[in-house]
Amino acid sequence: MNVPLLIARRYFSSKKKRNIISIISNISMIGVAVGTMSLIIVLSVFNGLEDLVRSLYGKSDPDLLISAVQGKAFPVSPALLTRLSATPGVGLVTEVIEDNALLQYHDRQMVVKMKGVSNNYFAQSNIDSAIVEGDHRLNRNGEHYALLGAGVQHELSIALDNRFSPLRLLYPRNSGKKSFSITDLDNAFTQQNILAGGVFLIEQHIDDSYIFVPLDFAQSLLQYGNKRTALEVKVKNDEPVDDVKARLRKVLGKQFKVLDSDEQHVSLLKAIKVEKMFVFITFAFILLIASLNIFFSLSMLVIDKRKDVAILMAMGATSHIVRNIFLLEGAIVAMVGALTGLILGVTICWAQQTFKIVSMGMATSVVDAYPVKMQLVDIVLTGLAIVVITITVSIRPALAASRLDVRENL
Known part of the structure; x- marks a missing residue:
């Protein structure tokens, strides 16, 4: 029989406990429950935001991106493409030219991120599922088309398939001159026209700055020749991405x-x-403050049970047993509060995942409700934090109880 646990349980459930001690213990349990519940909910929201970021960028991001360690661009030969395509696990290799360019439409203009992609780009990207207007194809009937972010279209008020007012893209020539006279300005930029063919809506940063164009269009405008700024790789479905990444690096x-x-x-x-780490630390301190009530309730309980402790020690109970009684008493109070908070936190997160109770409150938001995702590691870390905090606040009253003088308290 575990005597310290039995006595600690009797102290916890005893109706003869003095009222003030009972009130402080209940406040302790409520504080731990609220802190645990809040910590589980907030950490789950951060997990949901992390997954949301991955899902948003996943529509345009490749499985693997190859770029140069030094410099903006690197030469790409057919032999290199063949070698990459032959690497085990590689399903598709897309050539990319990406750089800033000046976009003009009527009397408006803005600097955009122009991304030129080869014809197989949409075989590996899910961006075609984010089209809200027009067509995602960049080549139609022998003509080039641009795919615009919704923010770019809105900023310049661009109409799709407007053959009378096509988009004009400008890029500085690499002439080697450090300055230009007014008469040289017409020759300072390469210029090409292209029709707007479609509009996508992915994520605000991308929507407000990106346009997609055919690779040969970007190659001609930027005068890149055989250079590319990146190669995007699609991994075969049955291959681990990390394994393919290691092979490509080799x-x-x-x-x-x-x-x-x-x-x-x-x-x-x-x-x-x-941010998630700092939130965890902040809420752990809040839990610590809430658990200070356990310290006060145990201290008062030790004072109240001095005679009982003296009798136990007179009957042969060691200081180790007495100390464990009050440590277990603090642990029971904390455990009841933690389990209550855990159940409430998991229930609220489940309800948010299932019924979308709390909305983002923005009409332009890409999701209707706050994303949440529960992870076992968060529950484990919360439990460990409660254990450490409970031991910290309980050890002093427990030691004080184990050091009581038997003769003075009988």
Whole structure:
């Protein structure tokens, strides 16, 4: 029989406990429950936001992105493409030329990110599912078309398939001159016209700045020749991305970077993880403050049960047993509160996932409700935090109880 646990349970459920001690214990349980519930909910929201970022960028991001370690562009030969395509696990390789360009439409203009892609791009990208107007095809009946972000279309009030007013893209010539006279301005830029063929809606940063054009159009405008700014790789369905990434790095050598989806947005995802860590630390301190009531209730319980402790010690109970009684008493109070908070937090997260109770409150939001995702690691970390906090606040009253003088308290 576990005597310390039995006595701790009797102290916890005893109706003869002094009223003030009972009130403080109940406040402790409520504080721990609310803190645990809040921590589970907030961490689940951060998990949902992380998954939302991945899903949003996944519509336009490749499985793997190859770029140069130094410089903006690198030469691409048919032999290199053949070698990459022959790498086990590689399903498709898309050539990409991406750079800033000046977009003009009527009397309006703005700087955009122009992304030229080869014809097989839409075989690996899901961006065609994000089309809200027009057609995603960049080549139709021998003509070039541009695919615009919704923000770019709105900023310049662009009409699709307007043959009388096509889009005009300008890019500085690489003439080697450091300055131009007024008479040279007409020759300072390469210019090409293209029709607007479709509009996509993915994520605000992309929608407000990107346009997609055929690779040969970008190659001609930017005068890149056989150079490319990136190669995008689609991995075969049955192949692990990390394994294919390792093989490509071995094939390409140290002159190239091979990035998976998370590494392509490492700054954004890292920012979410750092915010999640600080939120966890903040709520852990809130739990600690709420658990201070356990310290006060145990201290008062030790004072109230001095005679009982003295009798136990006179009957042969060691200081170790007495200490464990009050440690277990604090653990029971914290455990009841933590389990209550855990059940409430998981229930609220499940309800949000199922019924979308709390909306984002924005008409332009890409999701209707706040995304939540529960993870076992968050529950485990919350449990560990409660254990550490409970031991921290309970150890002093428990030690005080174990050091009571038997003769003075009998």
